[in-house]
Amino acid sequence: MSHPHPVCRFPAGQAHPDLPASLADQPRVSLAALPTPLQEAHRLSRTLGGCRILIKRDDLTGLAAGGNKVRKLEYLIADAIEHGADCVITAGGPQSNHCLQTAAAASSAGLGCDLVLGGEPPQEPRGNLLLDAIHGATIHWAPWERRGLVMDQLASELRFTGSIPYVIPIGGSNAVGSVGYVTAMFELRDQLAAASCSVDHILFATASGGTQAGLVAGAALTAFPGKVTGIAIERVDRAHVAAVASATAEGLGADRRFCEEDIQVNDDYLGGGYGVVGDLERNAVEFLARTEGILVGPVYTGRALGGLMDMVRKGAFDRGETVLFWHTGDQNALHAYAQEFIEPTD
Numbered sequence: 001m002s003h004p005h006p007v008c009r010f011p012a013g014q015a016h017p018d019l020p021a022s023l024a025d026q027p028r029v030s031l032a033a034l035p036t037p038l039q040e041a042h043r044l045s046r047t048l049g050g051c052r053i054l055i056k057r058d059d060l061t062g063l064a065a066g067g068n069k070v071r072k073l074e075y076l077i078a079d080a081i082e083h084g085a086d087c088v089i090t091a092g093g094p095q096s097n098h099c100l101q102t103a104a105a106a107s108s109a110g111l112g113c114d115l116v117l118g119g120e121p122p123q124e125p126r127g128n129l130l131l132d133a134i135h136g137a138t139i140h141w142a143p144w145e146r147r148g149l150v151m152d153q154l155a156s157e158l159r160f161t162g163s164i165p166y167v168i169p170i171g172g173s174n175a176v177g178s179v180g181y182v183t184a185m186f187e188l189r190d191q192l193a194a195a196s197c198s199v200d201h202i203l204f205a206t207a208s209g210g211t212q213a214g215l216v217a218g219a220a221l222t223a224f225p226g227k228v229t230g231i232a233i234e235r236v237d238r239a240h241v242a243a244v245a246s247a248t249a250e251g252l253g254a255d256r257r258f259c260e261e262d263i264q265v266n267d268d269y270l271g272g273g274y275g276v277v278g279d280l281e282r283n284a285v286e287f288l289a290r291t292e293g294i295l296v297g298p299v300y301t302g303r304a305l306g307g308l309m310d311m312v313r314k315g316a317f318d319r320g321e322t323v324l325f326w327h328t329g330d331q332n333a334l335h336a337y338a339q340e341f342i343e344p345t346d
């Protein structure tokens with residue numbers, strides 16, 4: 001089987017003039033529409049009455065329904081191809097954005113895709129689960145805590161039949177995937193320079209930590225002067241995120257290493273738990289939709305934006321400061337949460 005998707009190494013100084021050679025040298029396939037827009041959220045800032053707010057639109061990365069996993073997958077899929085893989089295996093929840101973006105990325109690279117989803121199959125596939133099937137992924141169900149094990153078993157079975165599987169960890173959060181967010185920090189640096197703008201705080205939804213690991217490593221490599229803070233969507237293991245950030249830097253030949261204290265996580269907004277939409281999430285989704293015409297999702301970006309709005313209202317940022325909300329996608333999941341947003345009629 002031949003791979004139609006070229007793995008490109010950009011010769012240093014050619015396609016990405018500003019990337020350090022080690023970063024430009026990483027095997028990468030082009031999946032995302034980059035750079036994603038960097039937008040001024042005037043009406044959001046004014047309505048909240050606080051600092052200046054910018055939005056980095058990684059909901060518009062372009063593959064399938066967009067989102068942050070596409071940047072990681074540019075490097076993970078390239079690594080899979082370099083390993084001679086003919087299919088990828090990954091895992092997540094039934095509505096996993098990561099699984100959907102992986103299914104779409106595998107399709108575009110001519111690779112098979114097996115997804116291990118936690119829980120029981122629903123009566124009718126909806127939302128991302130429906131889209132996984134449309135992208136042609138093979139779905140396997142497993143008890144939530146056994147997903148990792150089932151991925152490994154599946155990989156052995158596939159190898160036995162002569163296939164060459166490549167296992168992508170949950171969330172694509174390892175030193176290969178996180179390079180996508182190192183590159184993203186260089187992209188942001190260039191956009192800020194072009195707009196003569198500086199940012200004091202970057203805020204975003206953090207969960208499996210690969211996005212944060214990449215942003216933190218990228219912030220160090222670009223000498224970003226502001227703070228990088230993840231708003232926890234579920235409990236985050238900061239030591240693990242620091243280890244992934246260190247491994248990412250090491251993989252790029254950089255000397256910088258990170259410890260737990262380098263990983264800023266705000267876990268004030270865990271609410272009712274993972275995937276539970278409360279007032280914070282619902283209000284944030286509706287507020288952004290009605291001030292800026294931009295959708296955030298119910299699980300990740302609604303919670304992170306709700307946290308950001310609460311922090312602005314509580315005076316966490318000075319009026320003269322600039323806060324960047326890194327939109328990581330998941331607006332499509334709103335369709336699977338219709339009942340949370342419809343007012344009761346009786």
Ligand SMILES: *Cc1c(COP(=O)(O)O)cnc(C)c1O
Binds near residue numbers: 097098300301
């Ligand atoms: C996966 C995901 C995140 C969290 O990214 P991690 O790298 O897993 O921390 C944030 N937002 C959305 C929409 C996601 O799908």
